[in-house]
Amino acid sequence: MTKIDLTSIKAVDVHCHPYIANEEPYSPEEYLRKLSLSVLPNMFKKAKEGSSIKIFPGMNMYMQITIQRLARYFGCQPILEEVVAKRNEEAKDFTAFTQNLFKNVKLEGMVVDFGYPTPPLSKDDYQRLTGVPIWEVYRIEPVMVRLRESHETFGAFIEAYREDLKVALNRKHVVGLKTIIAYRSGLEIRAKNEQMAKDQYEEFRLNDRARAKELRDYCLHVAMEECTNFNKVLHIHTGFGDGEVVLPKASPSFLIDLLRQEKYAETKVHLVHGGYPWMEEAAFITSILPNVYLDISLQNPFVGHGVERIISQVYELAPFDKVMYGSDAFTVPEMNWLGVLLFKECFERVLTDWIEKGYTDKDMAVEIAEHMMYKNFERVYSDYI
């Protein structure tokens, strides 16, 4: 049997967020909360006493995998309390802890969205912490929120907004813009309508979370235009996210009219999270539009054992040169680490299965893996890295 081994291949994570060291050691419940996509404080509570095997409220399969793999890494029992105690000890030197985890899985570069957490963390500090090259995507929504305060009219606002995006795009390490419009008014983007956008400006001035769909769509078009002018990439959040997402309008299909427009034929667009759970839609879009790409962040590693399934599913339609590795890690370096580790394990099984069935051979399988893990990133973003 030809077994594929991806451990020696480097990975570049094309979507994740920065964090800083925790000041106090984590309790087991706090640690689970850190691993979770939930931001609600009462989601994780103490386990019931009196049992040696504890199912903590809120614990899921991805967390169980994290505990199992960390126990292997630390050489301890795969029990939450033991793993967290070990982790707290190791994380006292947070820089060494982080860099050792990154080296362990050959994580060698990251595209970071500093739009979360708020207020934003320092890029230089995060770069020093991780010790790997960091590129940035610049979020448009905080710009809109900030500029609305100082600009009374829509005309002055939109001019300042465009100027702000240009300044950001002029920075070399900024590889593109990012939008979370899926969290605000959804992905069904309409044509630019200046009058309607203008009419909603007052509402947006009063409430930065207002739906203000026409205004948000207008701002998204401006971001597309500037990414086109700078030949940089627009990252669009698609699919699941945190509890705020406009779920009925978050699937990538809603973007197709926007992406098919003649004026955006050359615009590079990156579908963040690959539209999960609508990854077939994202994969289909990347298979028909030459400048649209997707990453598998969030679904990897948060669907746990399902990572194997989603890799296989994405490749049902997505071309090999369109899919990029990502994690959406956002609280602790173990997330970046587990992202690569679990992804490699799962991808090895998928590729080995394809070879066994005679769908591909070993050389091609390794090439497919390398494309997903770093080559597609290095090609698409070659002008700015």
Ligand SMILES: [Zn+2]
């Ligand atoms: Zn994210």
